[in-house]
Amino acid sequence: MTAYAIYFSPTRTSERIARAIARGTGADEVIDVDLTHDARRVTLPASALAVIAIPVYGGHLPPLAAERLRGLQGSGTPAVAVVVYGNRAYENALTELAALAGAAGLNVIAAATFVGEHSYSSDRWPIAAGRPDADDLALAAEFGGRVAGKLQDTARGGRTGTIDVSRISRPRQPLLPLLRFIAGVIRLRRGGKPLPRTPQPSDRHSCTHCGLCVTLCPSGAIARGDETRTDATKCIRCCACVKSCSSHARIYDTPFASLLSKCFKRRKAPRTIL
Ligand SMILES: Cc1cc2nc3c(=O)[nH]c(=O)nc-3n(C[C@H](O)[C@H](O)[C@H](O)COP(=O)(O)O)c2cc1C
Numbered sequence: 001m002t003a004y005a006i007y008f009s010p011t012r013t014s015e016r017i018a019r020a021i022a023r024g025t026g027a028d029e030v031i032d033v034d035l036t037h038d039a040r041r042v043t044l045p046a047s048a049l050a051v052i053a054i055p056v057y058g059g060h061l062p063p064l065a066a067e068r069l070r071g072l073q074g075s076g077t078p079a080v081a082v083v084v085y086g087n088r089a090y091e092n093a094l095t096e097l098a099a100l101a102g103a104a105g106l107n108v109i110a111a112a113t114f115v116g117e118h119s120y121s122s123d124r125w126p127i128a129a130g131r132p133d134a135d136d137l138a139l140a141a142e143f144g145g146r147v148a149g150k151l152q153d154t155a156r157g158g159r160t161g162t163i164d165v166s167r168i169s170r171p172r173q174p175l176l177p178l179l180r181f182i183a184g185v186i187r188l189r190r191g192g193k194p195l196p197r198t199p200q201p202s203d204r205h206s207c208t209h210c211g212l213c214v215t216l217c218p219s220g221a222i223a224r225g226d227e228t229r230t231d232a233t234k235c236i237r238c239c240a241c242v243k244s245c246s247s248h249a250r251i252y253d254t255p256f257a258s259l260l261s262k263c264f265k266r267r268k269a270p271r272t273i274l
Contacts, residue, residue, distance in 0.1 A: 199239060
């Protein structure tokens with residue numbers, strides 16, 4: 001069997017989960033389909049398995065990722081739908097991903113929600129820092145093995161196995177920190193203080209113009225030679241530029257980082273369904 005590890009992953013947590021699940025199936029071949037930087041037309045044969053991992057932005061799929069997933073075409077190809085979120089919540093993202101996969105001719109036979117280090121996480125305000133960690137990746141690989149088992153059962157004449165992803169259990173969320181978060185968001189929105197819309201240079205002089213941020217930006221919001229400027233109409237705030245800059249020349253100084261760090265400390269566990 002060939003497994004396709006398909007992902008949109010500016011800060012590479014979704015990529016790591018997709019690959020761990022795909023490898024865990026024991027597939028003879030794992031083919032990477034990286035949609036982070038461009039859309040690709042990919043035909044997925046019915047004999048293959050597609051493992052699709054996408055991050056959660058504001059409880060949804062990032063619109064750019066949804067657009068890029070439209071280049072996939074299956075023919076009843078079995079698929080695993082996975083969303084990766086920053087330890088807050090994933091709300092509608094998984095059902096959106098399952099719907100897009102169905103529309104692309106894929107048959108969603110398994111699904112999962114994993115946690116990845118939040119794009120806004122920093123040393124000062126850690127949010128799910130270091131995730132996926134070794135435990136998460138071991139679970140992803142083990143889940144891949146169970147997906148392979150389900151495929152074998154199906155091949156032996158078992159049920160086709162399409163699942164209803166809304167049946168997946170949600171992670172436990174203590175009430176008090178959630179209420180604190182909601183109150184904090186209301187305060188920020190009513191405060192009238194303009195919130196930063198894009199990552200910015202932390203110090204214009206520390207930028208070495210190496211161009212790595214230009215290469216890693218999934219939306220073309222940073223122009224080569226003009227790396228200290230960000231086009232706010234294109235920026236999706238993924239923070240790939242912030243996290244990759246070895247001279248720490250860029251920051252995303254959002255007040256949501258401290259709020260998320262304080263309110264979502266408790267580790268959320270991955271969930272799977274098949
Ligand atoms: C604009 C934006 C919005 C986000 N919204 C959420 C969210 O609603 N819930 C959550 O738990 N994490 C949220 N995150 C965190 C990402 O889902 C998380 O960091 C994910 O691991 C990033 O995936 P990647 O490493 O594949 O890019 C958000 C991140 C960004 C950049």
